[in-house]
Amino acid sequence: MIQDILTKEESLVCYRKLLLTRLAEEKIAEEYFKDEMKTPVHLGVGGEAIPVGVSHCLPPGTKSFGTYRNHALYLTLTEDTDRFFAEMYGKVTGPGKGKAGSMHLSEPAQGLVATSAVVGTTIPVAVGAALANQYRGSQEVVAVYFGDGALEEGVFWESLNFASLRKLPVLFVCEDNDIAVHTATRDRQGFSSILKTAATFECYTDGSEGFDLPEVITATRRVLGKMEKDLKPGFLRFRYFRYYEHVGPREDFDVGYRRRPSPQDWERMDPVVRFEKQLLENSVKKEELSAIRESIREKIARSVVKAKEDPFPTPDDLYKDVTA
């Protein structure tokens, strides 16, 4: 039961973060073709519960690394829609001062150290951050999120090997949507089970459906508990359904490489709807959820207006921050 996993207050915080990402991405989809947001967007609709759930189990400020599909991670860790939308619109008030765009969001002061658009590239960097913790005698965990496509990159295995060899405090989180760009796992992977394969390394493995927030939290806690007792890396695999096209704010069920889920299936796999139901079944009132939804809508609307008004970087900014 949900109350065995989360207090009511925690549940509502998680709900707020889930919904914040969902509504922010819906806003992106709504605004995108006005062509003012000139950055490729990789929407995470369907996968929001993974960063929300995993980061809920880690102390605030935990160093985290992600991919180009990073909006949920950014908004979960910062809840800062002003800076988020500023970066989407290329404004100097964004975390990358407009130089990062959607694919390279970061906010190191709040834990989001780096995200990257070349698959797998932040994995070893997270391992290096974990090495720095070990170097200083700290067991603080570093989290790194990546998709199932990264499992085919050599650097994933190199990183898992090194982290396991050195017993580093790193939590590998595979956000598995069974598709890399437009190619299904069955057409890409020559191994039958990533969990079984990863388990041959000196690490703890676990996972669950990634669209069920309580399950994500439970699996994460199980692994973190083992890591705390006897430190080795953790590897989590969460499955989810990527609702939108690989890049861009459109559905692409008509192009032939995958099928539209039935309304019942999508309802089952939609992490926001699913968690809402679970909350309502557990004595949270509909009005409470509506109030959260309303305040998030307003917050996002304000941020978009502000982002559009914010200044672009000046020509001088082109040459800034190349070196320290």
Next chain:
Amino acid sequence: MKKTLSYRDGLSLATAKEMEADPSVFVFGLDVPDHKRIFGSTRGLPEKFGMRRSFGTPLSEDAMTGVALGAAISGLRPIHVHIRVDFLMLCMNQISNMVSSLRYMSGGQLKIPLVIRSVIGRGWGQSCQHSKSLQSFFAHIPGLKVLMPTTPQDAYSLLRTSIRDDNPVIFLEHRWLYDTEGEVDEEKEVPLGQACVLHEGDALTVAATSWMNVEALKAAEVLKKRGVHIEVVDVRSIAPLDETTILNSVRKTKRCIVADYDWVYCGFGAELAALIYERCFGLLKEPVVRMGFAPVPCPTTRPLENLFYPSAVHIIRTAERMLGLEPADLSGEYFYSYENKFKGPF
């Protein structure tokens, strides 16, 4: 304190000094702590600083570069060492996509104090995959500093400066330079981004990188006998580049050979030649001559290897032609031959 040190000892001493001064400095890489110690350049470090700060790695160049980056942005100062630059090609994803640009992409929120040391070049029949130099690959990418120290003093001082720098530095060390000895002042600081004049002259400038400075100095010695004084400018810092020192020399001599230790085509030598043409065009008495490796993969067998690499003889003959001199008889001259210094296997 001044003392005579080899290039390799300059490297290990610089590392030890920085590790003593700053507990966040550590050195790692494949075979860093083995009995050979990267041709001796990490000698003494595991004993003095332990395996926590001086350790070997799996053969995972790509991931280990990411690990170095992750440690650097977490406040440590890693020195990542490679026994040949050819292996650094496995690190290029991290170097070109992450290390070079993460600071920029983070809007200046991240700082990357990272040194990537690599041995370059020629040993003894090293063939295609242990012989590259590739400074132009690295220097092409904004966000990276690229150094090629030639003297033991520079190996020592520039490595110390690089470790203290808050940016990624690619530090390229020629294998043959490891055996050279010279006076090293332990207190001398050399900033990044400065060339230096190794030999003064007025007849012609040789702007050289790495081992080509040794060849250029030999050429200067030979030419001096007939009263021809050439100036040898050691570029030292490929990025950032000290344009002033190089251009001042060319403005004085009005003739220039660019002797780059790398392939000529699309190489760093082209960058230098372009710079000189752009800024000294009207002053030049002769077209700039670029010198470098033959445009082929590096062969193993000695007769072909000798043709692959430019040498002091090439510099002498080119200088004579540019100055309108008859070719001198070089039969009595002693030129560097690695058989006298270098034995196999590596």
